Amino acid sequence: MSHANAALTPRARTRLALLVVQSGWTYTAAAKMFMVSPRTAKKWADRYRAEGPNGMRDRSSRPRTSPTRTPPAVVKRIVRLRWRHRLGPVQIGGRIGLPASTVHAVLRRCRVNRLSHIDRVTGEPLRRYEHPHPGSLLHVDVTKFGNIPDGGGHRFVGRQQGRVNGSATAQRTGERGKHSRPKIGTAFVHTVIDDHSRLAYAEICTDEKADTAIAVLRRAIAWFAERGVRVERVLSDNGSCYRSHAWRDACADLAITHKRTRPYRPQTNGKIERFHRTLADGWAYARFYDNTPARNSALPGWLHFYNHHRAHSALGGKPPVTRLTNLPGHHS
Template sequence: MSHATHVNAALTPRARLRLARLIVEDGWPIARAAERYDVSWPTAKRWAERYRRLGEAGMNDASSRPHHSPRATPQPVVRKIVHLRWKQRLGPVQIADQVSLAPSTVHKVLVRCRINRLTHVDRATGEPIRRYEHDHPGSLLHQDVKKLGNIPDGGGWRYVGKHQGAHNRQATRDRTGIKARKYHPKVGTCFVHTVIDDYTRLAYAECHDDETAATAAAVLTRAVVWFAVRGVSVERVLTDNGGCYRSFLWRDTCTDLGITPKRTRPYRPQTNGKIERFHRTLAHGWAFKKLYRSENARRAALAGWLHEYNHHRPHTAIGGSAPITRLTNLTDQYS
């Protein structure tokens, strides 16, 4: 393994080669060659010997990693450390007590195995999180539904307090005439149907009053058109196992659009984790960001927030760039 020469090195790989050839091939004395290149006698001798053994390839920097580490943690112990971390979520101190090692040594093993943080481990299964990303836009869409309670007239309890929030819910019930069981106020639910592209993280969303198969299929159809306008051809769509995604209408809609439908494994929402994480961003950035005086006001603000998310908001999963920037050069206009 080769590394770049540090900035203060007396000899670059090219200069080392010239120095070694003067000694080995041209017969210069080591002392004279060392003086010529302003290095010490041992340095000149070392590069000449490496040239004799390895040739031109030996002029590059070698890895500083030792060939043999007799005091390295034995592999059976490493496997036990990893097992305790995955299955019992123990920290370095607790693991060190069970394997009779120093906590610092256990921590180094966890870092080397990339499980030093519990966020790197799936809390449900104890297995390392397997991250994936498709290699081009449209290869895979994620679709799901985010359910939000409708905002009563005057604002919800998060901003006006529980007492005023209950009063607002009552006033909304008096206006709409909608009651729940036992005549409790009912303001309904907002079903936000969301679609994001796996590669670019571009997002499309619509607010509806239901999550039926007809609504989900219509959202997918409009989302495909929305992505097509931006030069993205959709190939697959991944959903959970909700009823609307198990319907014949959903299957037929995907067939008509030329899309392959896929579903996550039951009780395994992590597979669709990108859209689950998007829902959290959606909630903080739009749904609960400020006081909305009505549900209509909140729904009207969704389009503006989506534009901010797609075109301006830095996305940490794609290097701090906005999702729209990953659509650059789709038609090879810069290559």
């Protein structure tokens, strides 16, 4: 494609050349009509005579040889420093004696010019994956949120008032922990996400035991089945509930292949880890809740918003439900 300031496009070049070749116009007259120099008019007319309409196309201006291009060995050193030490162009240039602009050009050419493209732990390029259809893989995990005392938690009312609210709640419920401290409890949110569509299912439970996780999995599979999704695999971390024999037997009973992430490698389950942050920002800490039941009752509405209305950056700004092409009536 011609650049923005080009005087002639391929179509205009053809018109100019035809005026000279077929209509007998002089180079000067044709050049004046298209506001270019006679030399330019002659160039396109000669090229039309030699190559025909194909000669009017744009050609690459890249030189056949680049003798001053950065040698491959130096490129390897630059990329190695970028991967292993996450250094910027200035620091890399200082180490190997090159201008920062040259280093930046090499990093751009190798597509590692942004640190977001590199794994922060290993320094290796990120390996992103996505399964081909809904149900091919489900991610499962558990995230925890502290329960909210009556009157609100410390995030919104401050630590001093939060302690007062916690003591009042413990006095009402009779729940006390170590050293008679108020015991508010923890909400265990079991989450399930489809790898392809990012469609999410979540439940608030009182623990993260194997029986609870299995019951959530069964209900999640039934929920996905109602939406036309047949589950084939499930991916979990190495939590005790997912390493149990009961979980293994439940997956076999459901005809699902169970896969676990590599130990100490949460990036493999990164989609659901990122969903937990979205869950915290969009639901758990999004607004003031004066008690735990108020927060719990807001979860179904937020999940509906996430699945049906919230623009997802990984899906081109569309909500997850748009990827369920097998959902009856979905496009109506």
